[in-house]
Amino acid sequence: MGLVRSLCLFITFLSCLVISVHGQAATRPVSGTRVGFYSTTCPTAETIVRNAVTAGFNANPAIAPGILRMIFHDCFVLGCDGSILISGANTERTAGPNRNLRGFEVIDNAKTQLEAACPGVVSCADILALAARDTVVLTRGISWQVPTGRRDGRVSVASNTNNLPGPGDSLALQQQKFSALGLNTRELVVLVGAHTIGTAGCGTFRNRLFNGTGGPADPTIDPTFLAQLRTQCPQNGDASVRVDLDTGSATTFDTSYFNNLSRGRGVLQSDQILWTDPATRPIVQQLMSPTSTFNAEFARAMVRMSNIGVLTGANGEIRRVCSAVN
Ligand code: HEM
CATH class of the missing domain: 1.10.520.10 (Peroxidase; domain 1)
Known part of the structure; x- marks a missing residue:
């Protein structure tokens, strides 16, 4: 009887140990990130x-x-x-x-x-x-x-x-830079959809507007839009003047950026390429409707991008100020 009781106690001890180890594992910082x-x-x-x-x-x-x-x-x-x-x-x-x-x-x-x-x-x-x-x-x-x-x-x-990807990169180069970090072509297009807000300096795309001394512009630009961009960014004007990346909706996070691409109204060469290249045009076509899955896909892609090469556990440090290492 005594032996049976001791055995029971031992088994209870073992299960407590297992539970506590599991409990600890659930709250201990693990490698990788987690919500909360x-x-x-x-x-x-x-x-x-x-x-x-x-x-x-x-x-x-x-x-x-x-x-x-x-x-x-x-x-x-x-x-x-x-x-x-x-x-x-x-x-x-x-x-x-x-x-x-x-x-x-x-x-x-x-x-x-x-x-x-x-x-x-x-x-x-x-x-x-x-x-x-x-x-x-x-x-x-x-x-x-x-x-x-x-x-x-x-x-x-x-x-x-x-x-870093640049505005003059070909689609192949953009794809290479994203895939090197584990992001596929669809995620590339979705993430570049961030250009639905914000602006770019004239210096990042002016080469598309004036070839050499004012010769022909990039033929993929819509002619009305070209005239507008040339007014905003004249050939010898200030390269730091900023232009909306998503004309007509640059302060709202929506699908209008993709719609603009379909009308030759992409500002950066790397943007407009997403429409002119047959490899990515179908993706833009799927995302450009206001009822598309863009928002949900953007959220998922952001979680994936924000997990690239993260330091966790005992790696790195918690900086005291963000502008300097400890
Ligand atoms: C092929 C990939 C990409 C290229 C070549 C590219 C290039 C650029 C360039 C040249 C500008 C203008 C910068 C300036 O003149 O100040 C810009 C602006 C911007 N980019 Fe991208 N980008 C890319 C992908 C992304 C991604 C993945 C995001 C975020 C998820 C992003 C978010 C933005 C935003 C929000 C702006 C506006 C910034 C502002 O108004 O201050 N871009 N991008």
């Missing part, structure tokens, strides 16, 4: 970020496209590790493609508030991922749950940005 990572360690994290982004947006709506572009440029260079946020000589932030990025002060403001509420807990990489979602919501796009748990990188070097 800060639910116990910093329950107000997502609200603090949302409020900071909303305040920044109310003061200057241009921070919405700025931050949305920022996460793309972060994730495509050494993964989504907040390396884009580090300032100083020769950092990613100083490189050509990043000079016009906007909204850094919004991320810094969120971080200051988070350090006051939960010191040393929330990474800058996660703040950027949450803020990017919030900018889409603020411009009347879809919301989605953002997996968190990223940690911050310690490396930011300007030359690492050389491989």
